Amino acid sequence: MSAYRPETAILELGGDFYDVVEAADFPVTKLRFRNDRWAATVGLDDLSDAQWLRHFARFEALPDNLAEKLALRYHGHQFRVYNPEIGDGRGFLFAQLRDGAGRLMDLGTKGSGQTPYSRFGDGRLTLKGAVRELLATEMLEALGVETSKTFSIVETGEALERNDEPSPTRSAVLVRLSHGHIRIGTFQRLAALDQPDNIRKLTDYCLRQFFADESGDPVRLLDHVAAGTARLAASYIAAGFVHGVLNSDNINVTAESFDYGPWRWTPFWDGHFTAAYFDHGGLYSFGRQPEAIHWDLLQLARALAAIAEADHLNPILESFRNRFQLALRDAILARLGLIPREPGEDLRVLTAIEEALAGQTMTIDRFFFDWRGGRPATVPDEFAELRALIDAYQPVPGARDHPYWSDPEPCSMHIDEVEAIWSAIDRDDDWSPLHAKVAAVRRMGEAMRDGGGR
Structure with a gap:
């Protein structure tokens, strides 16, 4: 408290x-x-x-x-x-x-x-x-x-x-x-209105209030935002989450996810899965979210270019891909409850996970639930190569100690259940399914944290 x-x-x-x-x-x-x-x-x-x-x-x-x-x-x-x-x-x-x-x-x-x-x-x-x-x-x-x-x-x-x-x-x-x-779009507005003094004022505010950084340096601000948004993109992928509308006005400079509209969880590892019915071209599909967030980061750099040298901003933009890959490794291994090893070995595991899940024979939630701690009881043939790679990893202490990991099914948030929860409220003013779901989700969160989850 x-x-x-x-x-x-x-x-x-x-x-x-x-x-x-x-x-x-x-x-x-x-x-x-x-x-x-x-x-x-x-x-x-x-x-x-x-x-x-x-x-x-x-x-x-x-x-x-x-x-x-x-x-x-x-x-x-x-x-x-x-x-x-x-x-x-x-x-x-x-x-x-x-x-x-x-x-x-x-x-x-x-x-x-x-x-x-x-x-x-x-x-x-x-x-x-x-x-x-x-x-x-x-x-x-x-x-x-x-x-x-x-x-x-x-x-x-x-x-x-x-x-x-x-x-x-x-x-x-x-x-x-x-x-x-404060959104990336907050900076874009000031750049569009040709207000460099206000860009400096906002840069200083964000650095001091969000990053404990007294430098006032726009290059340092872009670096902070790049690191955070790379983690955000990685965490969406590891969670199987599709935000739906990753416009630059929906990206917070603190890289905290917010402003939820047509979101969905994709049941399977499907890079083309979209959340918004109006996203006809799949711009913000599951697999394109890192690209979308990087594009938004580029818009912040363009706004900051009013008060900073482009030559100093560009290397930060170029660092995004590597930052994302490292953040994705951390996020996926944390969800699996495994201790990272060497970057090269971790990357091979990530590639094997993506290839195995792309076959869509197992849902994302089921995979992370069964493979928590790295040693599932049974392994389908298409996951055999992955099992050989993961056998070399050590689990985080207590990775499967919480009773949640003995449940018959993983906790998920797919659209059918969301609609059923709303239907009970809309039809009968019955809030008990919602309260039960929130309690179940929080229990899963406890299980993730107890075993070293993020």
């Missing part, structure tokens, strides 16, 4: 970076989920439900915190097309805090009403969208992916019309706890 430590660091950037907005006045505020596990890390777990609703549904300011709600300004490439007409269109930043480790944390909203960037949107969030974000963030956290945390879900009593799901549908407002909300 940590003490409540309010912050207002974002205000040092000034009014060029955000617009003051108001929250929607919801007809109903029914608390559906509160994340006391993460509330404890920022000193907010002792709030009563009534206090929780005042702060996270009516958005009464937290003590000594931001007095106004701030819709952040940014641009971004959306499916490789530059869009200057975006920004926080249905959310705002309304509080900052320090966690027990001293990290700056943001509390931001989704579905809290219209802002100057809503365009033709209503600024609202469907309850299904909130439930899906909760499931995504809980599963990703359990699998060791750095992600925003679903902090609060409140049902708001409005009937929403949506073109891509049965309507009218129920509404909600979500609060996420995140390590900052």
Whole structure:
């Protein structure tokens, strides 16, 4: 448990970076989920439900915190097309805090009403969208992916019309706890508006607040972001996760995964698997996610080129591939509960894993569950070569000690179960499958951590 430590660091950037907005006045505020596990890390777990609703549904300011709600300004490439007409269109930043480790944390909203960037949107969030974000963030956290945390879900009593799901549908407002909300698109906006002084100001803010780096050097910022985004891309692959919309406005400079829409877990190792029905060309498919994230990193470099020499930025961009490969090795071996050996040997194992799983005779979840610790009871013929390579590895102490590893089936998050969980809520207002799933996912996370998982 940590003490409540309010912050207002974002205000040092000034009014060029955000617009003051108001929250929607919801007809109903029914608390559906509160994340006391993460509330404890920022000193907010002792709030009563009534206090929780005042702060996270009516958005009464937290003590000594931001007095106004701030819709952040940014641009971004959306499916490789530059869009200057975006920004926080249905959310705002309304509080900052320090966690027990001293990290700056943001509390931001989704579905809290219209802002100057809503365009033709209503600024609202469907309850299904909130439930899906909760499931995504809980599963990703359990699998060791750095992600925003679903902090609060409140049902708001409005009937929403949506073109891509049965309507009218129920509404909600979500609060996420995140390590900052500065996006690559935040820098792109300043570059597009030819504001080098503001790029310097934002660079200094990000280095100091997110990386404890007082240098103010844009090259160092790109290096930090490159290292983090390489880990992010690797962690998506090791988790079998497809974000769905890796636009440059959806990439946080802290490299923390966030902003979940049409996400999916791919059952099999299928590089062409896509999450978004509108991703017709497979730009953000499972296997192309590292490429997409590297492309977004290039856009950050282009923005920083307004205040840095390209010759100093380019080597960092070129380092991404190697960083990704090393991060993928770490992520996959951590999920397997194996101690890394030599890079060359580890790379051969990674290649063998990809080749064996590409046959799609075994799901990704089943593979990592059965092969945890490196010595499965039975090995299909197509995995024989992999078994010979993995036999040389030592398991992390306690890799399979948790009772979870004796379950008959691995915990997964495939679309059929997600839809069944939502159907129970939508049809019968039955929240028990959701609560049971969150508990099961957290149990899996405990099992991963107990045996040296990420």
